[in-house]
Amino acid sequence: MSEPMSATAFAWFISVMVGGVSALWLVYDSVNLARALKLDPANPAVRDRRFGYAMGLVMGLIGVIGTLKFHGVV
Amino acid sequence: MAAVVGNAAPAAPVAPAPVVSRWNPANAVTASRFLTLPPFVWAVAHGYHQWATLFMLLCGVLDKLDGFVARIFHCRSTFGELFDAITDALCYGFGLVIVAAYGWAPVIPVALVIALGIANIGMRVAYGLRAGRATNYKSYAMERLVAYTGYLIGFATAGFEVAFFFWLFVPVMIAILLYDAKRMLVDPIPGAPA
Numbered sequence: 001m002s003e004p005m006s007a008t009a010f011a012w013f014i015s016v017m018v019g020g021v022s023a024l025w026l027v028y029d030s031v032n033l034a035r036a037l038k039l040d041p042a043n044p045a046v047r048d049r050r051f052g053y054a055m056g057l058v059m060g061l062i063g064v065i066g067t068l069k070f071h072g073v074v
Numbered sequence: 075m076a077a078v079v080g081n082a083a084p085a086a087p088v089a090p091a092p093v094v095s096r097w098n099p100a101n102a103v104t105a106s107r108f109l110t111l112p113p114f115v116w117a118v119a120h121g122y123h124q125w126a127t128l129f130m131l132l133c134g135v136l137d138k139l140d141g142f143v144a145r146i147f148h149c150r151s152t153f154g155e156l157f158d159a160i161t162d163a164l165c166y167g168f169g170l171v172i173v174a175a176y177g178w179a180p181v182i183p184v185a186l187v188i189a190l191g192i193a194n195i196g197m198r199v200a201y202g203l204r205a206g207r208a209t210n211y212k213s214y215a216m217e218r219l220v221a222y223t224g225y226l227i228g229f230a231t232a233g234f235e236v237a238f239f240f241w242l243f244v245p246v247m248i249a250i251l252l253y254d255a256k257r258m259l260v261d262p263i264p265g266a267p268a
Contacts, residue, residue, distance in 0.1 A: 003124040010124050014232045017131075018225065044261060051253055052214020055246065059222050062242050066235045 015067050022063025029056035094151040100144035101154055104161050107136045111168060118176050118231065126231035133165055134224040155210035159198070166223045167191060173230035183240040187223070190247050194254070201258040211258055215250040222246070 005013065033053035039046040068074045110133040117126035140158060144150045167188060174184040194216075201211050222243060229239045 014234050049214055055215040055250055056218045059218055066238050070235045
């Protein structure tokens, strides 16, 4: 039994799965947060959305920085 | 028939919620996630990093698929949501323990994450008791954190900046749990009388 792909291909596969998805997530939650900021903050559901999207941004940023770190960029 | 108080108009009849069997396609997909765990353990035990990552990836894909299947087959239910949350906790908790046990992830952040996860389960139970019904607490931040947890195991199996991702996960999880703790234990329950 051997691994399904070469070490280099696997490193790039993981990089795309982490860095690519994180970058897309940054954009997705930025748009979501921009929309949620226009809603009434007195509504607890709106506050939950805002917090969730803000944390999504933080996680997306961590993913992008981690991927760049893996490739020695930062 | 409900009594009409004063001059208030009678409430419009509410359609009864459809009864959904627990033996439905969405719950079958959720349950199938457990089938990824034995091959995952086998791959970790034999040092196959790539296979272990792919089995955990499959577990994560099935997590996304069950909600999709529930919408297609119209079989969403409270039980399904709870079963999904419990499966998340068991699969990802188990995965974290395995990668830590085999030295693929740092033990201290894994122990902290599991302790915080248990605290979160306790708060969800308390929320269910406050609401007076079996209910799954919804949180946008927690949905994202669960996805990060799945990734966390993948970082460990792939050897991908493991310490960076594991140590940064802990403060993010603490911030989300503090925010959710207030909502679950202090704030009024949505839909409940004030």
